[in-house]
Amino acid sequence: MRRSGAAAAAGGAAALLGAGAGELVAALAAPTASPFAVIGGALIDAAPTWAKDTAIAWFGTADKLALLIGIGVALLAVAAIAGVAESRWRGVGVIAFAALGVGVGVLALTRADAGPLSWLPAVIAGAVAAVFLRTLLSLAPAEGVVPAEGVVPAEGVVPSERVAPEGAPSDTSAHSRRRFLAWTGGAAIVGVALAVGGTLARAGSTAVMVVRDAIRLPRPALPAPAAPAGAALDVAGLSPLITPNSDFYRIDTALVVPTVDPAQWQLRIHGLVDHEVRLTWDELLALPLIEAPVTLSCVSNPVGGDLVGNAVWLGYPIRELLARAQPHADADMVLSTSADGFTAGTPLEALTDDRDALLAIGMNGEPLPLEHGFPVRMVVPGLYGYVSATKWVTDLEVTRFDRSRAYWTDRGWSARGPIKLQSRIDVPRSGAQITAGDAVIAGVAWQPGTGVSGVEVQVDDEPWQRAELAPALSSDTWVQWRMPWRATPGAHVLRCRAIDADGNAQTGASAPPAPDGATGWHTVTATVA
Ligand SMILES: Nc1nc2c(c(=O)[nH]1)N[C@H]1C(S)=C(S)[C@@H](COP(=O)(O)O)O[C@H]1N2
Ligand SMILES: [Mo]
Numbered sequence: 255m256r257r258s259g260a261a262a263a264a265g266g267a268a269a270l271l272g273a274g275a276g277e278l279v280a281a282l283a284a285p286t287a288s289p290f291a292v293i294g295g296a297l298i299d300a301a302p303t304w305a306k307d308t309a310i311a312w313f314g315t316a317d318k319l320a321l322l323i324g325i326g327v328a329l330l331a332v333a334a335i336a337g338v339a340e341s342r343w344r345g346v347g348v349i350a351f352a353a354l355g356v357g358v359g360v361l362a363l364t365r366a367d368a369g370p371l372s373w374l375p376a377v378i379a380g381a382v383a384a385v386f387l388r389t390l391l392s393l394a395p396a397e398g399v400v401p402a403e404g405v406v407p408a409e410g411v412v413p414s415e416r417v418a419p420e421g422a423p424s425d426t427s428a429h430s431r432r433r434f435l436a437w438t439g440g441a442a443i444v445g446v447a448l449a450v451g452g453t454l455a456r457a458g459s460t461a462v463m464v465v466r467d468a469i470r471l472p473r474p475a476l477p478a479p480a481a482p483a484g485a486a487l488d489v490a491g492l493s494p495l496i497t498p499n500s501d502f503y504r505i506d507t508a509l510v511v512p513t514v515d516p517a518q519w520q521l522r523i524h525g526l527v528d529h530e531v532r533l534t535w536d537e538l539l540a541l542p543l544i545e546a547p548v549t550l551s552c553v554s555n556p557v558g559g560d561l562v563g564n565a566v567w568l569g570y571p572i573r574e575l576l577a578r579a580q581p582h583a584d585a586d587m588v589l590s591t592s593a594d595g596f597t598a599g600t601p602l603e604a605l606t607d608d609r610d611a612l613l614a615i616g617m618n619g620e621p622l623p624l625e626h627g628f629p630v631r632m633v634v635p636g637l638y639g640y641v642s643a644t645k646w647v648t649d650l651e652v653t654r655f656d657r658s659r660a661y662w663t664d665r666g667w668s669a670r671g672p673i674k675l676q677s678r679i680d681v682p683r684s685g686a687q688i689t690a691g692d693a694v695i696a697g698v699a700w701q702p703g704t705g706v707s708g709v710e711v712q713v714d715d716e717p718w719q720r721a722e723l724a725p726a727l728s729s730d731t732w733v734q735w736r737m738p739w740r741a742t743p744g745a746h747v748l749r750c751r752a753i754d755a756d757g758n759a760q761t762g763a764s765a766p767p768a769p770d771g772a773t774g775w776h777t778v779t780a781t782v783a
Contacts, residue, residue, distance in 0.1 A: 257394075258338050260434065264390035265337020265347060266330050267441040272351065272383025273329070274448025280375035281452040284362075286594070287372035288453070289379050291509040292362040294321050298507050303666040307768060310554050315561075318509055333383070340387055341394070348384040355380010366595020367512060386441055393437050395430040462513040466628055469516070469621045471568060475542035478566050482725040487734045489696040491681040495727065495734060496547070497563035499618050504625050505552045505561060505639065507661070512594045512646045516629040521575075521613070525589075525652035528580035535629060538615065541570045546610035546635075547727045549702045551673050553638040553662075554767045558678050558776035562700065564731050567633045568616030572605045572650075575613065581606075581652045589651045589658045590632055590644040598644045599660035599669060600634060602652065609635045609703060610730065613647070635730035636703025638671035638771060668770035675701040675760045677709055677735075677752035677776060684778035690743050695721070696736035697750055697776075705729030705755035711737045712749045721750070729755060741782040749775045 273289065280288040298306070298321070313320040332354070340347025358380070359373035486495040516535040523531040545568050552561035576588075581602060588600045605611045611634040615622060622628040627645025634642035640662045651658070655669055663669045677699035682688055695713075699706045705726060710718040721737040735750075751760040764774035 257341065260394045261337040261341035261391060262334035263337070263438050264387060264394060265333040265335070265340070267438040267445070268337070268351070268383045268386035268390055269329060269333030270445030270449075271386050271441040272355070272379040272381075272445070273326075274445035274452070275382040276355075276375040276379025277449040277452030279378045279452075283374055284369055284371040285513060286365070286367045286369070286510050287362045287375050288510055289358050289362075289376040290322055290325055292358055292365060292372075292376065293325050294318070294509040295365055295507070296361055297321065297325070298509070303768060306665075307554070311556075315504055322509070337387060337391070341391055347387050351384040351387060352380050355383070367593060390434070390438055390441065393430070393434045395427055395434055462515055462628070463624065465515060465517075466621050466624065471616045471619070471621060472539055472543060474545040474568055476544040478545040478547055479728070481727055485725050485727055485734070487696065487724050487736050489681055489694055489734075489736055491683065492696045492734060492736070493678075493680050493698050493732075495564065495731075496618060497565060499565070499620060499623050499626070502563040502565060502617075502626065503552065503561045505554065506625075506645060507596055508594050511624045512592070513624070514593045514629055514646050514648075519629050519648065521630065521648060521650065523575060523579045523650045523652070525650075526582040526585040526654070527652050528582070529578065531575060531579045533575065538570060538613065538630065541574075543568055543570055543615070544610065544612070545616075546612060546633075546730065548610065548612075548633050548635045548730045549700045549732045550633065550639055550643055551676075551700070551702075553640050553667065553671055553771050555676075555772065556767060557676070557764070557772050557774045558684075558778070559772075562676075562678075562732070564700075564727075565617050566619070567612050567614040568619075569612030569614030569633065572611045572613050572632065572634075573607075575650075576602075576606055576652070579652065585652045585654060587653050587655045587658060589653050589660060590647050591649040591651070592627075592644050593646040593648050596644065597660040598632075598641050599655065599658060599663060600632075600637065600642045601655075601670065604634055604637055604642070611635065611642075636673055638673055640667060641669075641671035666769060671770055673700070673702055674771045674773055675699075675704075675706075675752055675754050675758065676772075677706075677750045677760060679711075679748055679750050679776050679778050681736075682748075682778065682780045685780075686778075687781050687783060688741055690741050690782050693739045693741040693782075694736050695739050695748055695750075696734065698732040698734055699723075699750075699752035700732035701752070701754040702730045702732075706733050706752050707755045707757070708753040709733075709735040710751050710753070712751075713739065714747055718751075741780075743782050745779060745781050747777060747779055749777045751775050 276289040309317040336347035336350040358376035362372040519535045521533040547566045549564040555561035614633045631645040679697040681696040709721040712718045721735040724734040726733045762775045
């Protein structure tokens with residue numbers, strides 16, 4: 255019992271130290287090959303769609319943290335078992351750790367963003383864990399290592415070296431126990447410190463962040479139109495008209511944010527084209543850039559959810575680049591690929607018609623934040639992110655829907671993803687307690703590409719009422735709306751629905767996000783006292 259506990263602790267501590275060493279080596283030599291990120295990335299790519307949907311439903315944008323914690327707990331469990339195994343069958347735990355390190359190292363080399371040293375962090379992690387497992391077990395107090403359980407001594411015959419009388423340990427056994435605990439605890443603490451330090455070093459001080467900070471964006475040749483008077487309503491708790499970058503939702507499959515040096519960045523346009531086009535960062539910056547406010551939404555956004563945001567993007571129309579490339583008449587899709595291997599399939603038409611489909615470098619007046627696609631991403635008004643908004647984009651292949659499949663299409667989501675007309679109540683928040691009297695119901699509504707012409711609100715079973723609609727920044731952005739409400743005591747159910755600029759009403763039929771976007775009316779309950 256006690257022997258197994260000590261061995262399990264030795265296994266866990268050795269694994270923590272190994273993991274810490276792996277994260278440190280990753281931070282120094284191969285940032286995308288952090289062993290945790292490699293395992294997590296592979297799990298994300300292999301996970302069935304229902305698992306991902308559940309993860310997003312449970313943890314929202316904290317789904318990555320939840321995954322990393324899950325991996326940590328699973329690895330600790332495996333390590334504890336390896337420790338116990340090593341204490342019984344010498345070599346088994348050591349081999350398990352080494353094999354795990356080599357396995358994850360090989361896995362790292364298969365990742366889309368692998369570099370020549372990607373195997374190194376995991377292999378070092380496995381080696382450190384293996385060596386320390388032996389070291390810690392050799393320090394385990396005598397009664398903690400021999401003999402094996404199951405070899406039951408004959409009744410009454412208790413090997414004297416095995417058990418010191420309870421409460422009266424001999425000096426040497428107390429000393430060896432203390433030494434074992436110190437080494438085990440020390441290895442665990444050092445491991446956690448290295449892992450945290452390595453992760454922070456990777457996230458905080460990468461060279462690319464320094465490069466990003468030094469960038470001065472060019473002035474747009476065509477600036478965003480000034481916001482019409484009254485576009486931003488003054489209602490506490492209402493989503494701001496423009497979402498600050500720090501509050502903008504983030505959804506992607508990258509556990510470690512790809513770091514792409516603009517000086518190395520190149521876009522290649524190829525496939526069914528007359529002329530292959532290549533574009534460098536300096537060439538892109540020298541082009542006449544335009545600024546456009548566009549609302550971006552994730553297909554996974556549930557009705558009333560917050561995986562939607564509005565930003566002013568600075569970029570170059572993709573239409574112009576495609577005009578240089580001259581797509582063939584039979585092409586109908588552009589498969590965009592990111593530096594980390596994500597792909598999206600966008601209808602060619604959405605990139606060649608007159609909408610502001612951008613190869614974007616700026617977001618709300620700043621270079622793209624690293625997690626939003628630095629240095630270059632796509633933004634296409636009217637399409638969900640998964641079919642259009644490729645971050646860290648490096649490649650556009652002009653192709654056909656019947657020939658190419660994109661990342662999420664392979665995982666059960668619809669090949670085409672036009673954003674569905676939606677509206678959301680921000681005020682009052684669901685479950686809010688408000689005081690009776692003059693109150694306000696307010697929110698946002700969006701149908702990027704088309705625009706919104708009206709929002710209606712229903713309180714309980716009363717007739718639907720028109721809300722006041724603020725003027726839009728453009729037909730590609732969400733609009734704010736509000737409605738005065740005389741709140742009477744009791745519980746109230748509030749609903750909203752939008753009408754788009756073509757006169758279509760938002761459907762009340764509920765549909766889940768998969769496979770092509772949620773529908774239904776956002777409904778909140780408020781208690782008035
Ligand atoms: N490289 C890359 N680009 C990506 C994704 C991704 O996983 N990898 N996710 C897409 C999805 S599903 C969405 S909704 C948007 C989200 O963009 P944001 O994180 O800037 O809000 O990015 C898109 N671009
Ligand atoms: Mo998304």
